[in-house]
Amino acid sequence: MFKSWSLKLKITLFGLSLMTAVLGVLIWSMAHFIRESTLSQVRLSLSETSQLLNLAIVPYATDTQVHILQDYLNELVGSHSSLIKYIIISNGQKIMLKAGNVPLTLPAPQNPDNLKVVPDIIHVRQRILFNTDDIGYLQYGYQTTDMTLYRAALIRNASLGLFLVLTLALLSITLLGHRLGQRLRNLNAAFMDIANGDYSRRVPIDNHDELSRLAILFNRMTDAVEERWRALLASRAETQSLNSSLEKNVEQRTQQLREANRSLQNVVDELQRAQKQLVQSEKLAALGQLVAGVAHELGTPLGNALLIATSIEEQDRSFQSRAETGNISRIEFMSLLDTHQQSLDLLVRSLNRAASLISSFKQIAVDQISDQRRSFPLERTIHETITSMEPTYRKFHVRISLDIESDILMDSYPGALIQIFSNFINNTVLHAFDHIIEPNIHIAAHRQGDQVMITFTDNGTGIPQENLKRLFEPFFTTRMGNGGTGLGLHICYNLVTATLGGEISVASTLGQGTTFTLILPLIAPRHAEKSLSVVQQIES
Ligand SMILES: Nc1ncnc2c1ncn2[C@@H]1O[C@H](COP(=O)(O)OP(=O)(O)O)[C@@H](O)[C@H]1O
Ligand SMILES: [Mg+2]
Structure with a gap:
């Protein structure tokens, strides 16, 4: 109390x-x-x-x-x-x-x-x-x-x-107490005002006693508080304005980012479309090479056949005019028959060669543009691929040597394999064999249990170390705008890993050459088969 x-x-x-x-x-x-x-x-x-x-x-x-x-x-x-x-x-x-x-x-x-x-x-x-x-x-x-x-x-x-x-x-004493009480009340009121946030409040100083000293100290303290308070208000205002400008900035940036994102998405869509087109055009280019190969390969047997047929026709025509005059000996007749026989043999052989070429080209064309799975002997498919590509590499005087086990039968996707080899061969002539005097490619294939290891080695210029790890990236090329799209090895990578269910790796030494190694299962994993109307057209 x-x-x-x-x-x-x-x-x-x-x-x-x-x-x-x-x-x-x-x-x-x-x-x-x-x-x-x-x-x-x-x-x-x-x-x-x-x-x-x-x-x-x-x-x-x-x-x-x-x-x-x-x-x-x-x-x-x-x-x-x-x-x-x-x-x-x-x-x-x-x-x-x-x-x-x-x-x-x-x-x-x-x-x-x-x-x-x-x-x-x-x-x-x-x-x-x-x-x-x-x-x-x-x-x-x-x-x-x-x-x-x-x-x-x-x-x-x-x-x-x-x-x-x-x-x-x-x-x-009472008067003094009253006066003291009044001054204390003043101080108290000032304290209350300050507590309520009126920092401009000061206590009047009309004496030199302890209370006045207290009032002086109080005023000094209030000065400091007011100063702090003003600084606080200023910094709060600054923070608020910073905040709002930050918010505005963030909003602006977000908007910009959204727009950038949208245009980036457009670019990505565009690129994906372009990639699809490029992949398609790579396939078509390979098909073009194949057609050139067919034309070239068929040239020799069909030319021979034409030559033989023409010579038979000429022989027949001179034989006919002499037969009309009746002066043909029996020996001459027998020799003509003999020559005919030889010519016809040659003709049949040439036409057979053409027919077999057509059939293997047909198979390769079908394989190349279809994603069909079938059983095939590895050696034959590689042979046919190399033959179909001959016009591409022969003009660079490239020699290809093979070391392929003969009885490797695969149940896989030959089209993918053909495309991989076409890419390898194309890459050697495009990137590896500049200024190489005796350009060589060596292809080897050996069984390893239920897998086959295929190596594709060239003695070309090699690939710098820093490029090796980017080799399979899409659009990585050292010949941009100069025959390169940067998609070849990316497609190879996808075909090996996804379609054939295998692995691909590359090793290279500058100035000595490059080796691509494929390890493929003999029986590829199953995929949903696609049918192409072009395939049907070729097959029919
Ligand atoms: N046999 C090779 N010898 C040297 N460099 C190669 C060889 N194969 C591929 N390259 C390099 O790998 C890059 C990527 O090849 P690729 O994906 O087929 O694209 P592109 O052939 O369109 O340039 C090439 O640009 C080239 O620098
Ligand atoms: Mg290429």
């Missing part, structure tokens, strides 16, 4: 209690002092009075002379201002003399030294020598009323004075 009291109340209560205590102590000690001093005053007066009386009485202290003192005593007690109210003188047995208002029964005497309080009248008894050897006494009543009144007035006035002083002091 005490803690919840206001400071002012506490100060006032404290001041009040202090004042009361001080006042109490002061009044008590003052009263004590006055009483004590009154008592000692009384004792002093009594002792003086007793001496005086003693001195006055002793010369007449005999039964016969004592009455002389009557007038003196009457005078002593009779005067208005006298403090002695009565006097009696006794010789020890009876009262010899009395003056003043002696009470009916003589009051018991009091010892001034033992007095604790001052009574209205003090009855003092003092021994005197009477008749030179009797012990008599003298008793008188000493009035102290004036002194008591004086003392009371003194106490009253002093208390009043003290009370006034203390009231004044209390008033000052």
